[in-house]
Amino acid sequence: xxxxxxxxAFAVIALFVFVCSxxxxxxxxxxxxxxxxxxxxxxxxxxxxxxxxxxxxxxxxALTTNGAGVYNANSLNPGTYKVQAEAKGFxxxxxxxxxxxxxxxxxVDLTMTVGTASEEVHVSATNTPxxxxxxxxxxxxxxxxxxxxxxxxxxxGRSPYNLLALAPGxxxxxxxxxxxxxxxxxxxxxxxxxxxxxxxxxxxxxPVFGGQDVxxxxxxxxxxxxxxxxxxxxxxxxxGAIVIAETKSGTNQFHGSAYEYNRNQKLDAKDxxxxxxxxxxxxxxxxxxxxxxGPIIKGNALLGHYPFARQLCL
Numbered sequence: 584x585x586x587x588x589x590x591x592a593f594a595v596i597a598l599f600v601f602v603c604s605x606x607x608x609x610x611x612x613x614x615x616x617x618x619x620x621x622x623x624x625x626x627x628x629x630x631x632x633x634x635x636x637x638x639x640x641x642x643x644x645a646l647t648t649n650g651a652g653v654y655n656a657n658s659l660n661p662g663t664y665k666v667q668a669e670a671k672g673f674x675x676x677x678x679x680x681x682x683x684x685x686x687x688x689x690x691v692d693l694t695m696t697v698g699t700a701s702e703e704v705h706v707s708a709t710n711t712p713x714x715x716x717x718x719x720x721x722x723x724x725x726x727x728x729x730x731x732x733x734x735x736x737x738x739x740g741r742s743p744y745n746l747l748a749l750a751p752g753x754x755x756x757x758x759x760x761x762x763x764x765x766x767x768x769x770x771x772x773x774x775x776x777x778x779x780x781x782x783x784x785x786x787x788x789x790p791v792f793g794g795q796d797v798x799x800x801x802x803x804x805x806x807x808x809x810x811x812x813x814x815x816x817x818x819x820x821x822x823g824a825i826v827i828a829e830t831k832s833g834t835n836q837f838h839g840s841a842y843e844y845n846r847n848q849k850l851d852a853k854d855x856x857x858x859x860x861x862x863x864x865x866x867x868x869x870x871x872x873x874x875x876x877g878p879i880i881k882g883n884a885l886l887g888h889y890p891f892a893r894q895l896c897l
Contacts, residue, residue, distance in 0.1 A: 612784040612829055614683040617655040618691040620648050620668045620676070627652025628695055631670040637662050639834040641882045659683055661806055661829060666691050667703075674698035678706045684724045685808045685827050686815075721812040723750050727831065730801050741844065741870060743804045743828060744768075744780075744795060750809050771811050773823025780826045795826075802840065802874045803890040805831040833886030837877035844870045 616635055620628045629648055635656040636643040646654045648668075664681040673695035681691055696704055725733070730743055747768045748755045754769050770778060775793030779786055787797045810818070810825035818825050846868040853863050872892030879887050 612661075612685060612781070612827070613658045614661055614686060615655065615657040615688040616659060616664060616666060616681060616683060616691055617653065617688065618666070618693060619652045620654065620670075620693045620695060621652060622673070622695055623697070628668075628670050628673070631668045631673075631695070633666065633668045633693075635659065636665045636667075638665055639663060640832075640886055641835060660832070661685050661687075666693065668693045668695060670695060672697065674702040674704050676704050676706065684726075685806045685829050686810070687724070722808055722810040722825075724806060724808040727805050730804055730807060741801050742798050743801050743807050744798070744826070746807065747809065747826065750811075752811055753809075770809065770824035770826075777823035778826065779818065779823075780828075782828050783830055799828065799830065800872065800890050800892045802842070802872060802892065803830050803888075805829050805888075831874070831876060831888040831890070833876035833878055833888050835878050835881050835886075837875070839873060839875040841873035842871065 620631045620633065622628055627648075627650075629650045629652055631648045631652070631654075633646045633648060633654040633656075634643050635646070637660065639662050640660075642660075644656045644659070646656055648654045654668075661683050664683055665677065665679050666681060667675055667677040669675050674697070676693040676695045678691050678693060681689060683689060693706070725743075725746060730746070733746055733749065747753055747770070750770075752771045768775060776791065778788070778793055780788045780795045782795075782797055782799065787795050789796050806829045808827040810827065814825055846866060848863040848866045851863065851866065853861075870892060872890065874888060874890040876888035877886070879885055
């Protein structure tokens with residue numbers, strides 16, 4: 584292909600990605616917010632205008648309740664949302680701080696009171712119910728703060744997949760050289776080759792020994808979920824567990840971070856079985872890096888987050 588034609592083709596592909604990125608499909612990455620809109624007597628309100636807004640990116644999905652007063656906003660990126668409902672003769676009902684995790688389906692019901700649309704009734708988000716009735720899957724989700732604070736260090740460096748061994752029903756066989764990049768982790772009795780690992784909706788599982796072909800840094804991950812049982816029918820590939828990771832995305836404001844993790848013989852304990860008077864083995868391990876994120880287009884789902892890291896081991 585000539586350079587000029589290649590440049591044109593690249594520009595068309597880039598434009599398509601920028602304009603249409605919000606609706607590109609990705610397996611198991613998006614979530615759903617749904618609920619019922621009612622009046623003070625409990626009767627459903629049909630034809631109400633419902634807006635579901637990501638407060639970090641200001642991307643809004645507009646819906647209308649059906650004859651049963653139900654709305655259903657799907658294919659939403661994980662994040663914090665605001666849900667508001669408007670109808671003639673009623674005050675605007677608003678629910679704030681709705682946390683949407685990977686592959687989650689929280690239910691947000693709104694009750695509208697009589698008044699004008701210019702008036703608003705704010706409802707604070709309630710605690711997550713003990714029993715999840717919107718979906719049947721069994722799993723555990725870790726957010727970016729938990730990933731940063733929980734111990735993720737191993738002999739091969741810091742990786743979010745090191746946290747798999749901390750989840751219930753997970754065991755790990757050590758000393759296996761060809762048993763998957765996550766250290767031969769067995770989830771609910773399955774073998775690593777029977778599990779599937781998704782990164783931003785794309786499978787990164789090697790076909791032979793399992794594990795992960797891609798090892799993102801902890802700084803790059805926004806949320807991390809382990810699906811251990813009763814997964815949705817969309818996961819047809821795996822016979823064991825599903826590990827879903829989502830990389831961070833930017834918001835309408837720029838933000839960043841910097842870090843350094845250090846290990847050396849001055850901080851490490853001496854081996855119990857080493858003879859007294861023997862010096863500690865010298866060790867210097869440093870991992871340093873950071874990230875920067877922000878808008879490419881404000882008020883659009885296409886926002887960027889760029890992590891970087893370096894390691895030094897002597």
